[in-house]
Amino acid sequence: MKILLTKEELQHGVERMAKEIASVYAGHQITLVGVLTGSIVLVADLIRAIDLPMRVGVLDASSYRGATTTRGELVINSDLMLDISGRDVILVDDIFDTGHTLKKVMHKLRDFNPKSLRSAVLLRKHGREEVDYVPDFVAFNIPDEFVVGFGLDYEDMYRNLPYLAALEPADLEHHANVHRA
Ligand code: IMP
Numbered sequence: 001m002k003i004l005l006t007k008e009e010l011q012h013g014v015e016r017m018a019k020e021i022a023s024v025y026a027g028h029q030i031t032l033v034g035v036l037t038g039s040i041v042l043v044a045d046l047i048r049a050i051d052l053p054m055r056v057g058v059l060d061a062s063s064y065r066g067a068t069t070t071r072g073e074l075v076i077n078s079d080l081m082l083d084i085s086g087r088d089v090i091l092v093d094d095i096f097d098t099g100h101t102l103k104k105v106m107h108k109l110r111d112f113n114p115k116s117l118r119s120a121v122l123l124r125k126h127g128r129e130e131v132d133y134v135p136d137f138v139a140f141n142i143p144d145e146f147v148v149g150f151g152l153d154y155e156d157m158y159r160n161l162p163y164l165a166a167l168e169p170a171d172l173e174h175h176a177n178v179h180r181a
């Protein structure tokens with residue numbers, strides 16, 4: 001695997017984002033909502049670096065692909081959702097790739113009447129976006145490569161890597177031989 005961001009670089013990027021968030025919301029309480037599962041590592045580090053009173057929750061969203069549509073409707077499992085009505089909410093996700101996921105989740109969250117709603121992502125992939133929406137806080141811009149680690153997965157593996165790495169063809173072959181057997 002080719003390492004794109006080291007553990008130290010990731011730590012600095014998350015701290016940078018935490019400071020930015022803390023200054024935007026200075027004097028306010030925030031409600032931070034992490035999108036499962038990719039955001040868990042970022043959320044764990046981010047909440048400990050933001051010096052503000054906060055509530056923390058997670059959101060389970062899945063995309064169902066219909067028979068005739070190429071992109072399924074997004075369904076939020078609200079059993080896990082904490083109440084965000086009247087709150088200053090920050091939605092946290094791992095990566096903004098085409099942007100369809102984040103745009104849809106943001107749209108759905110507005111139905112719960114937050115007082116304010118912004119988004120924060122660890123990564124934004126260069127040149128991939130297909131929507132007219134940009135995340136409010138971005139820790140890193142990365143090239144158009146498939147990345148894993150620090151919460152991001154390939155077939156549910158590699159989320160635990162402390163660094164961010166790009167998967168190369170040899171890695172995919174290795175994965176297929178070792179983890180799919
Ligand atoms: P989008 O809707 O195209 O922005 O895709 C967002 C989702 O696709 C993310 O929340 C990730 O789960 C997944 N994804 C996109 N790019 C990558 C990647 O490079 N590595 C791992 N997951 C990715």
Ligand code: MG
Nearest residue numbers: 037038152153
């Ligand atoms: Mg994912």
